[in-house]
Amino acid sequence: MTQLTTTRRRFIQSGLAAVAAGYTAFSRDAVALPPAHDLRVAKIDRVTVKVPYRPVPARNMARELPHWKYSEIFTVHLQSGHQGFGETLLYYTWGATGDRDVDRALGSNAVEIMWDDSLGAGLQMALFDAVARSADVPIHRLFGAQVHDRTPLSWWNIDTSAADMAAECKEAYRQGYMAYKTKGRPWFDIWKQLELSTREVPDDFRIDMDFNDTLLDAKRGLPILKDLEKHPQVDIYETPIPQSDIAGNVEIKNATRVNIAMHYGNPPAVEVIRSKCCDGFIIGGGATRMMSRGAVSAMADMPFWIQLVGTGITAAYSLHFGGALSHSTWPAVNCHQLYEHQLLKRPVKPEKGFVAVPKSAGLGFDIDWDAVERFRVDKPKSRPEPERLLEVSWPDGERLYIANTGRVNFVLDLGRRGEMPFYRRGADTRLVPNDGSDAWRKLYNQARQKPVSKKG
Numbered sequence: 221m222t223q224l225t226t227t228r229r230r231f232i233q234s235g236l237a238a239v240a241a242g243y244t245a246f247s248r249d250a251v252a253l254p255p256a257h258d259l260r261v262a263k264i265d266r267v268t269v270k271v272p273y274r275p276v277p278a279r280n281m282a283r284e285l286p287h288w289k290y291s292e293i294f295t296v297h298l299q300s301g302h303q304g305f306g307e308t309l310l311y312y313t314w315g316a317t318g319d320r321d322v323d324r325a326l327g328s329n330a331v332e333i334m335w336d337d338s339l340g341a342g343l344q345m346a347l348f349d350a351v352a353r354s355a356d357v358p359i360h361r362l363f364g365a366q367v368h369d370r371t372p373l374s375w376w377n378i379d380t381s382a383a384d385m386a387a388e389c390k391e392a393y394r395q396g397y398m399a400y401k402t403k404g405r406p407w408f409d410i411w412k413q414l415e416l417s418t419r420e421v422p423d424d425f426r427i428d429m430d431f432n433d434t435l436l437d438a439k440r441g442l443p444i445l446k447d448l449e450k451h452p453q454v455d456i457y458e459t460p461i462p463q464s465d466i467a468g469n470v471e472i473k474n475a476t477r478v479n480i481a482m483h484y485g486n487p488p489a490v491e492v493i494r495s496k497c498c499d500g501f502i503i504g505g506g507a508t509r510m511m512s513r514g515a516v517s518a519m520a521d522m523p524f525w526i527q528l529v530g531t532g533i534t535a536a537y538s539l540h541f542g543g544a545l546s547h548s549t550w551p552a553v554n555c556h557q558l559y560e561h562q563l564l565k566r567p568v569k570p571e572k573g574f575v576a577v578p579k580s581a582g583l584g585f586d587i588d589w590d591a592v593e594r595f596r597v598d599k600p601k602s603r604p605e606p607e608r609l610l611e612v613s614w615p616d617g618e619r620l621y622i623a624n625t626g627r628v629n630f631v632l633d634l635g636r637r638g639e640m641p642f643y644r645r646g647a648d649t650r651l652v653p654n655d656g657s658d659a660w661r662k663l664y665n666q667a668r669q670k671p672v673s674k675k676g
């Protein structure tokens with residue numbers, strides 16, 4: 221400093237003062253801030269909707285997942301006047317936004333809190349959308365550099381009869397999808413499902429099956445997996461057996477041409493990468509988790525699919541991760557195909573399996589508020605649990621009756637524990653309608669205690 225002239229010293233000091241003034245102007249406590257730059261959260265609106273399923277998902281989701289119809293839409297209003305939108309699928313989400321999260325966000329600088337995954341799905345999404353709209357950039361610019369112009373999307377449906385699955389694959393292909401993801405379950409005939417479905421789509425259409433552990437172990441699972449891989453469309457098996465069974469998963473991976481996918485984190489990613497027990501991951505969750513797990517996948521050079529589930533609002537948000545994450549090259553699972561309406565003015569729609577990553581501000585899609593109003597309901601106090609009696613039947617006349625127990629995966633649990641007849645051809649499952657009879661009530665009550673088996 222001693223060598224600086226007085227003039228130069230004054231110049232530096234005035235420069236520092238200018239920087240300090242600028243800093244104050246951008247801090248959230250500043251009063252004289254131009255409105256367009258005020259990022260404080262002024263107000264948060266919430267509305268719950270119950271969006272009807274399309275007919276095929278309706279009759280199949282009714283067995284185990286009737287509650288995925290409920291979604292909560294968030295509107296974040298910034299002090300600047302900008303708004304952002306998000307949603308939480310209330311009973312299937314990596315994190316629901318609670319009242320305390322909303323209280324915490326009010327008055328905060330949106331940029332300061334938007335990476336906090338603990339705020340929950342709907343609020344975090346709305347914060348990113350509001351900030352991106354105020355900066356006039358698409359959300360993915362807040363995630364980092366854009367690495368993909370377009371991103372692949374998968375159609376999703378729960379396990380269904382073979383005829384329903386074939387109809388859904390046909391519909392997915394008609395709507396521009398090149399991938400269909402569903403469940404592999406011992407209570408349906410998976411051979412027939414694939415036989416009928418693969419007739420409806422070209423060879424380069426992909427069908428992915430999530431077994432959620434129900435093949436139990438490599439010894440029992442492999443003969444089935446080898447059978448199914450004869451269809452060229454079969455591309456990914458997800459969690460065929462418990463993910464913790466590393467040796468079993470290595471055996472399966474080495475024995476089949478089909479890719480093996482695992483939910484990230486179990487076993488720890490470093491063990492999965494070292495053991496090579498799968499080909500790629502399923503990654504979901506908040507923005508911080510998505511970006512860090514996406515970076516690990518890139519480091520390991522392993523593909524993954526993004527799994528963020530909701531209506532079209534969530535699907536639109538998911539496209540931004542697809543644009544920013546280099547290894548999100550397997551088709552994303554957003555499940556918005558389940559619903560009659562995407563809640564967007566312009567729906568998310570792929571062409572040859574891909575959707576363009578949005579270029580316009582925020583989500584790049586506008587909410588259809590007329591639709592939201594149409595589906596508006598009071599927020600349920602807890603997850604609705606309608607009475608359901610299921611009948612699984614086999615060609616030899618054997619039947620198994622299962623009733624809802626209050627657990628979400630009450631049927632899947634039986635399959636996972638091996639308490640259900642293992643994959644057999646001809647298996648079929650239906651919901652037994654409540655005809656109001658004493659017989660239905662008696663069987664339902666019995667099945668609630670323990671599955672009821674009837675032979676012949």
Ligand SMILES: [Mg+2]
Pocket residue numbers: 430458
């Ligand atoms: Mg899964």
